[in-house]
Amino acid sequence: MEIIIRSVILSFLMAVGCNLFFETLLPKRTFRFKWLRHTAIPAFTAGFLLISFTPIPPFILQPVRFVLVVMLVTLLYFRTGIVQCVIFSLLLCSIYWITSAFLLSAAYLFPSLWEQSRASAAEYITESIFICLIFIFHHRFKNHSDSWHTLSRTFASFFPLLSIIVILSISMMNTSKAITESRARFAAVCSFAVINVCYFYFISKTLGKEEEMQRLRLLHEQTRNQMALYRDMHKSYDLQRRQLHDYKNQLGCIQGMLESGQISNALSYISNLTGTLSKSVSLISTGHDVVNIILNRKYQEAFEKGITMPLSINGLSELTMGEEDIVILLGNLLDNAIAACEKLEADRIIQFKMTFENGQLILSVRNPVKEPVIIKENKVITGRRGASRHGIGLLNVDSVIKKHGGTSVIKCDNGWFYFSAIIP
Structure with missing residues (x-):
């Protein structure tokens, strides 16, 4: 005993x-x-x-x-x-x-x-x-x-x-x-x-x-994302300033055509002007300035590269997350998705979701990939230089999510890469 x-x-x-x-x-x-x-x-x-x-x-x-x-x-x-x-x-x-x-x-x-x-x-x-x-x-x-x-x-x-x-x-x-x-x-x-x-x-x-x-490495990535935000904001404000500057001249030109009876030319001019403005205007409005800037820029970038980007969003005016954290989250996730789609010959699509549901921020990105992504313990494992940056970006994303008490899941299945997160 x-x-x-x-x-x-x-x-x-x-x-x-x-x-x-x-x-x-x-x-x-x-x-x-x-x-x-x-x-x-x-x-x-x-x-x-x-x-x-x-x-x-x-x-x-x-x-x-x-x-x-x-x-x-x-x-x-x-x-x-x-x-x-x-x-x-x-x-x-x-x-x-x-x-x-x-x-x-x-x-x-x-x-x-x-x-x-x-x-x-x-x-x-x-x-x-x-x-x-x-x-x-x-x-x-x-x-x-x-x-x-x-x-x-x-x-x-x-x-x-x-x-x-x-x-x-x-x-x-x-x-x-x-x-x-x-x-x-x-x-x-x-x-x-x-x-x-x-x-x-x-x-x-x-x-x-x-x-x-x-x-x-994380600090460098954060600085890079922050600078990208400032560049996007500068481009957006500069574009708006130039559009306002030309607004008076454009109206004067249209007025002159109408006064001289050139109705068909005026209509053609208005049609071309509308098409030009539709490409430059901010199509996405979430109620949050920083989110608007990032999503509009990434949406435009995806459009120019032949990538379809359906969005599921709702009002984000109550979002209290810091600007830098928002840039890290959206910048890295969408940059990675766009980079992955660029490698594909067809089926270029990024499914993006960012909504408030039951007091939580739901964030989801889904895109096809050319090669399977190796994931271990919710982290991307790779030795390639280009994909290494992809992994660093996701580490930044993970650090922001944990900072705000959230959880995230990444997986790769049947040629698709999935990212989803819930943040209180």
Whole structure:
């Protein structure tokens, strides 16, 4: 009975550490029944209990069993791919094995630790130190999950596997209690622990630089969008000014034709003048000046490129979102859609919706694409330079939506790219 209670406690402690570790790095899956989200710790506990009550495999296979159990539960409860799950599971395993090897080598170095009264507490000490390390990891990296996804595809992802191999090799050394060998083992474990600390320090610095570069990219994109708005506003005001300037002359010309009896010429002139004005006048009116400017400019741009752009909009006069955020949202979404349609020979169409419904702003863009867009965790994944800018634009859009407490979904299905968002 004592063994069962001890196994349950140790498995639970390990489960808490594992759950916190993966919550730091990965988003949780969405379940139909929300209470299922809270069963990750019991699932990890059950997995470690299974390890506790099954025959112990050869020493070199013990980490494999640990990693397989962790991977299975992680894939069930967290949104991640197989490769990324393997890397993160190996990283967790290396942290635990180094902690365990450090305490074991310390016990050999200090024989008094092998007393029966203290040996029974060795596992609890290991689990406690392991959880403390995970809490430190969580505190340091809880806001860097996006950067970890990028880092997991670099050379640094091989280090956890190397750590496990090295620490297993050290642990399999002769377990003689000779003081010289004990000191050598302890020194080897300590040295490798220092290497791992340096690894995490390197990761920390790399993530910091990656986030700074991302911040600069977003800032550049915001500035580009803001400048685009100013240019559009300037063009619109300049066009209106020129139209007003010519208005008197045009009326005078029409008056002269009518006075001289040139009715047919006057009608022809009026017809041409109406056609010219219809191309330059603002056709879209939403009750919000900035939205009007952007939609009219993008609509005109799409028209000139042979792209049909049906709109579903209603009164947006109550829209309180800042001008810069509006430019980021509409500018990036419509620029991406127009760029995608330009690559098509036919079926050039952008379906756009921006309405207030039940106190929420509904924003939706749908357009065909020439090639499938790879989407992972609601983000566009691509290595091409042109599409990279497309991805940066959507990151800007996502940051604005989150800033205002909204949610968004992107997907690509059957040759169509979909974006939809709900913003309170």
